[in-house]
Amino acid sequence: MFDRLIAYLDSVHARDPAPRSRWEILLYPGVLALGLHRVAHWLFEAKMFFLARFMNHFSRWLTAIDIHPGARIGKNFFIDHGFTVIGETAEIGDNVTIYQCVTLGGTNPTNGKAGKRHPTLCDNVIIGSGAQVIGPITVGERARVGANAVVTDDVPEGATMVGLKARSTLVPAEEWIKEFIPYGTPCDEPCEGTGAVGRDCVEKLESEIKTLREQVEALQKALPAPAEGGEDLFSAKRKSGTES
Template identity: 80%
Template structure:
């Protein structure tokens, strides 16, 4: 058990350069919330629902992280900073990283009967701060959810999702093979792919500005020539 705890704390340190020791990591709200969730989940599976909820609410009071006791979580989940919500039927794989203010939310069943209504997050996924992953969708292995993205459809393996509503964006192969990308967003801006609507608009505006500057320069040159010709005519008189 002690070896597993050391392995988990080391996995957190590998993704966060801030702590100077394992003892610091033990104080992280995400680590405390995950430890208490293990207790709450055990109680939930034993159908001790009130006690499970009590542990859940105590954990939320301490950490500002709300993990429903029914959520299934694999190894080495790292919730950085906190303020995260994880729903009852959410399933999280191994080595997943979740930054602050993320919601793994559910859809409301029209028949009022609960079922699988929260996301399934596969292994090695990174979810950036403020992202909202909603519904019984599957986020594929090694996918990256960019900050503030809203994801309501299945995400392919290795995809990087950006925007609202989130869309997949291509990233260079050297970024894709990296084991870990902070906040799920490469620093060299993965939004430069050809055909992105926002990029096209910016390029169009830049071209229009360049054309207007060229026309303005021509008008100034023409006005200068007329002024010179006018002065030359006045001097000859």
């Protein structure tokens, strides 16, 4: 058990370089919330629902993270910062990372029965801050959900989801094979249509700036040089306009 705890703390440190020691990681709200959830889930499985819910409320009060006792969570799960909500029928695989203000939310059952209502996150998934993953969908292995994205459909394995409503984007292989990407989004931002709309807009703006600079330089060369001690054309016009 002690070895598993050490391995878990080391896995957190691999994803967050801020802590100076394992003792510091033990004080992380996400780590505390996960530990308390393990107890609450054991009580939930034993059908001691009141005690499980009490543990859930205590954990939420202490950490600002709300994990329903019924949620199933795998190994090396890490919530970086707090204010996260995880629903009852959510299932989380191994080595999953969630950032602050994420919701793994549910939908109302249409048949009046409390069935599978919350998402399933496969292994090595990263959910960026503020993302909302809603409904009984599956987020495939190694998938990334960008910050503030709203996901309501299944996510393919290895995809990066961005936007509102979230859409899948192609990510270069060298990014896909990385073990971990902070906040689930590559820093060079390949997600916003750089191959078409995004890159075209940037190139168009750069071309317009270049044209404007050339026009300004041509106008400056065309203006007569002011006589020594005299005024240039613009100064003379401003002066004449003031006098009139």
